[in-house]
Amino acid sequence: MTPLNTRRDFIVNTGKAGAGLWIGSTLLSSCSVLSKASANKFATGFQQQPLPYSYTALNEAIDGTTMEIHYTKHAAGYATNLQDAAKNEGVDTNKPLEDVLGQISKHSTKMRNNAGGHYNHELFWKTMSPNGVEKPSGKLSTAIDESFGSFEAFKTQYSDAGKNRFGSGWAWLIINKDKKLRIGSTANQDNPLMDLPNGQAGVAEIKGLPLLGLDVWEHAYYLRYQNKRADYITNWWKVVNWNFIQDRYQAAL
Numbered sequence: 009m010t011p012l013n014t015r016r017d018f019i020v021n022t023g024k025a026g027a028g029l030w031i032g033s034t035l036l037s038s039c040s041v042l043s044k045a046s047a048n049k050f051a052t053g054f055q056q057q058p059l060p061y062s063y064t065a066l067n068e069a070i071d072g073t074t075m076e077i078h079y080t081k082h083a084a085g086y087a088t089n090l091q092d093a094a095k096n097e098g099v100d101t102n103k104p105l106e107d108v109l110g111q112i113s114k115h116s117t118k119m120r121n122n123a124g125g126h127y128n129h130e131l132f133w134k135t136m137s138p139n140g141v142e143k144p145s146g147k148l149s150t151a152i153d154e155s156f157g158s159f160e161a162f163k164t165q166y167s168d169a170g171k172n173r174f175g176s177g178w179a180w181l182i183i184n185k186d187k188k189l190r191i192g193s194t195a196n197q198d199n200p201l202m203d204l205p206n207g208q209a210g211v212a213e214i215k216g217l218p219l220l221g222l223d224v225w226e227h228a229y230y231l232r233y234q235n236k237r238a239d240y241i242t243n244w245w246k247v248v249n250w251n252f253i254q255d256r257y258q259a260a261l
């Protein structure tokens with residue numbers, strides 16, 4: 009068993025006792041609560057995990073060449089640079105990455121960019137699947153309807169967050185500390201877990217646990233879609249992995 013697998017198994021196994029502890033009512037206001045992520049199967053490590061499908065599996069929305077370059081070059085680079093930053097700043101890489109993100113204001117710009125880049129991409133791969141269902145069901149479906157009016161209204165608002173993000177960044181669906189769903193976006197590789205002050209340029213409009221993230225950097229779509237980000241977003245909905253997002257939402261309640 010490789011060290012990477014050992015770590016992942018540790019997270020999964022300890023997660024059995026910690027299900028439902030992902031966030032409490034004070035997720036982002038308490039580092040101690042954030043540290044409970046270490047006992048959750050959704051905790052993120054510092055190593056790049058295997059892509060859960062082939063490079064061509066999502067061809068309906070994203071071509072294989074884009075996926076391969078995205079995963080092996082861009083995302084792999086964030087993971088490598090994150091480990092370098094962690095070494096330089098004395099961060100314990102056996103702890104969940106969420107702990108670092110929740111205190112990112114204490115770290116360097118290199119840590120901010122690469123911890124965010126690594127976390128965002130690890131989540132991104134998991135929130136897509138070639139075998140997904142078209143829409144959520146159960147509690148998440150109900151919560152989306154209550155928060156946004158309907159699933160179609162949610163898709164429109166979320167798509168707009170991605171289309172309107174100037175330059176490079178991400179669109180997000182999050183659950184906040186009041187356990188409400190919110191949509192927003194961030195610039196560059198920032199995300200809603202980061203303890204960055206509101207109002208700072210590029211900082212998330214929302215704070216909370218990301219359930220769904222959409223990469224709108226040009227490297228995510230340029231080969232097939234060129235400048236047509238809106239077309240990329242339209243097709244991306246076809247490969248969203250709602251079963252995974254539902255599980256993540258349920259664990260956060």
Ligand SMILES: [Fe+2]
Pocket residue numbers: 078082129223225227228
């Ligand atoms: Fe990316």
